[in-house]
Amino acid sequence: MPAKVNENTCMHCGGCTSVCPAQALELQETVLVVDTDKCIECGNCQKVCPVGAIKVVKG
Amino acid sequence: MNYEKEWDVIIVGAGPAGNMAAQEFAKRGMKALVIDRKQQIGPPKRCGEGLSIRWVKIGKLKPNPRWALQEITGATLVAPNGEKVYIDTGSTGQTGYIIERSQWEKMEAEKAIRSGAKYMLKALVTGLVMEGKAVKGVKVSREGKEEEYYAKLVVACDGVDSMVGRYAGLRTAMPLGECDSGYQYEMANVPIENPNYMELYFGTNVAPRGYVWVFPKGKDVANVGIGISGDSAETAKDCLDAWIEANHERFKDASITEINAGVIPVTKPVGEFVGDGIMLVGDAARMVNPIHGGGMGSALEAAQMAAEVGTAAIKKGDTSKKELMAYQKMWQEKRGGEFKKILHVRHFVEKLNDEQFNIVADLVKKGELKPEMLVDLGHGKGLAELIKALVKASPSITKFALSFLKG
Known part of the structure; x- marks a missing residue:
C-alpha cells in the first residue's frame, strides 16, 4: 500500500518530500500529494514525519 | 496580475535565500522575478528563529525591533541528569537574536522590491522549461492557469524539500539518518529564567540524538521545539509533548500561539x-550547520555568492554548469571545510550516551573544560580538547573517542 496522508494531522512542512527517494511526494501549498504509481513503499516519509501523519502499510 | 515572460533570473522561493538573492541580483541590474507558492511571504515558519551576529554582519542586516525580538548573549545547556551549564557567549562577542522570521522575510522582500525585483505569489512551480539538459525557465500553475516563464538562470531557493533541484535532475533527496525531524510550539506566558539565554536540553529521554530548545522571543514568549533523529521510532511531536508534560509546573499557565514542523538536514x-x-x-x-541545524545565515551568504557568480555568467551570455561551478567552488572554499569539521563534531557528539553528556557538564562545572569550548564545537573547533578531557574522566570511551581524533 503506498503512502497515505492524514490531511487532518499533516502540517504541510514538506519534510517527507525531502527524504522520498522516488519523488512520489509533492507539497502543493496546502496539500500533500502522493503519486501512488511512483511510491516504492520504503517508509521513509512515515519515519521522518514530525507528527505521524503518514502511514505506509507494507506488503 | 500580469508578469513579463522573459527574465534574467527567476528565483524560486521567497525565504532568506530567495530574498537575499533577489536583492543582490537586482542591485547588479539583473531583471529578477521571485516566485513563491504561498499567498503571503513568511508564515508558516519551519524554524527556531535563532540568528547569530556573525550572519547578521555577513548579511549586512540592520537589526530592527520589528523582527530582532530578543538579543541573545548566552546559552543554558541542561545535561540529561538536569545539571545546568551556563555559557556566557556575549563576553566573547558571540551574540545573536531570536527573530520574528515572517516579519523579517517580508521586510527583506520589500528591500528586494525597492532594488527592482518583482514577486509573484500563490504560484506553484510545477516543472522546468528544459532545452536538452539546460534549464531555460519554469512552468507555473497560478490563478487556475498553466504558464511558462523564461530566464537565463533559475535559482532554486525552495527549501529543504526543493522540488526545483529535482526537476533539474540534481540529486537532492536526503538519506533518512542524515536529517532531523523537527516540531515546535511558539508559546506565551512561559516562565523564562533569563530571556537573553537560549536553553538547550539533552538526553535520550528528552530527544533521541537531538535536543529540546527554548528560544526566548521576549520576557515570556518562546519557541519551544525539538529535533530528533529522522529515523527515530517516535515522532518529534510525541517527544516534545512528553517533555512539556514532564515539565508541567513550568508550562501549566502557558499556551500555544503557533505550531511548526519541519525536517532539518544535518549532513x-x-x-x-x-x-x-x-x-x-x-x-x-542543504547548506545547514549540521550541529545545530541553523540554516538562515549560510543561506544569506550563499545567496550573495550565487548572485555574484550568476550575474557575471548572465552578462557573459554563458550560464552553463561549467560557468556556474565557480559558485560551488566559492562556497566550498569559504564554508565547505568548516561545515565538514562541524559534521565531524556532530558524528562524535551523537555517539555520546547520557552518562557521557553528564560527564561533560560535570567537567565544565568543575572548571576542567571551558564553557566557551562548547560554543567552539558549533564552529567545528575544540573536538580534540573535548575528547582529551572525556578520555581522562571516563576511560571507557577511549577507543571510539580516539578514532575521532584521527578522522
Whole structure:
C-alpha cells in the first residue's frame, strides 16, 4: 500500500518530500500529494514525519 | 496580475535565500522575478528563529525591533541528569537574536522590491522549461492557469524539500539518518529564567540524538521545539509533548500561539548544487550547520555568492554548469571545510550516551573544560580538547573517542 496522508494531522512542512527517494511526494501549498504509481513503499516519509501523519502499510 | 515572460533570473522561493538573492541580483541590474507558492511571504515558519551576529554582519542586516525580538548573549545547556551549564557567549562577542522570521522575510522582500525585483505569489512551480539538459525557465500553475516563464538562470531557493533541484535532475533527496525531524510550539506566558539565554536540553529521554530548545522571543514568549533523529521510532511531536508534560509546573499557565514542523538536514551539502542554467541556494542545497541545524545565515551568504557568480555568467551570455561551478567552488572554499569539521563534531557528539553528556557538564562545572569550548564545537573547533578531557574522566570511551581524533 503506498503512502497515505492524514490531511487532518499533516502540517504541510514538506519534510517527507525531502527524504522520498522516488519523488512520489509533492507539497502543493496546502496539500500533500502522493503519486501512488511512483511510491516504492520504503517508509521513509512515515519515519521522518514530525507528527505521524503518514502511514505506509507494507506488503 | 500580469508578469513579463522573459527574465534574467527567476528565483524560486521567497525565504532568506530567495530574498537575499533577489536583492543582490537586482542591485547588479539583473531583471529578477521571485516566485513563491504561498499567498503571503513568511508564515508558516519551519524554524527556531535563532540568528547569530556573525550572519547578521555577513548579511549586512540592520537589526530592527520589528523582527530582532530578543538579543541573545548566552546559552543554558541542561545535561540529561538536569545539571545546568551556563555559557556566557556575549563576553566573547558571540551574540545573536531570536527573530520574528515572517516579519523579517517580508521586510527583506520589500528591500528586494525597492532594488527592482518583482514577486509573484500563490504560484506553484510545477516543472522546468528544459532545452536538452539546460534549464531555460519554469512552468507555473497560478490563478487556475498553466504558464511558462523564461530566464537565463533559475535559482532554486525552495527549501529543504526543493522540488526545483529535482526537476533539474540534481540529486537532492536526503538519506533518512542524515536529517532531523523537527516540531515546535511558539508559546506565551512561559516562565523564562533569563530571556537573553537560549536553553538547550539533552538526553535520550528528552530527544533521541537531538535536543529540546527554548528560544526566548521576549520576557515570556518562546519557541519551544525539538529535533530528533529522522529515523527515530517516535515522532518529534510525541517527544516534545512528553517533555512539556514532564515539565508541567513550568508550562501549566502557558499556551500555544503557533505550531511548526519541519525536517532539518544535518549532513553535508548536496554533491552538485549547480547545473546548466540552475543554482541551488540555502536549505535547497542543504547548506545547514549540521550541529545545530541553523540554516538562515549560510543561506544569506550563499545567496550573495550565487548572485555574484550568476550575474557575471548572465552578462557573459554563458550560464552553463561549467560557468556556474565557480559558485560551488566559492562556497566550498569559504564554508565547505568548516561545515565538514562541524559534521565531524556532530558524528562524535551523537555517539555520546547520557552518562557521557553528564560527564561533560560535570567537567565544565568543575572548571576542567571551558564553557566557551562548547560554543567552539558549533564552529567545528575544540573536538580534540573535548575528547582529551572525556578520555581522562571516563576511560571507557577511549577507543571510539580516539578514532575521532584521527578522522
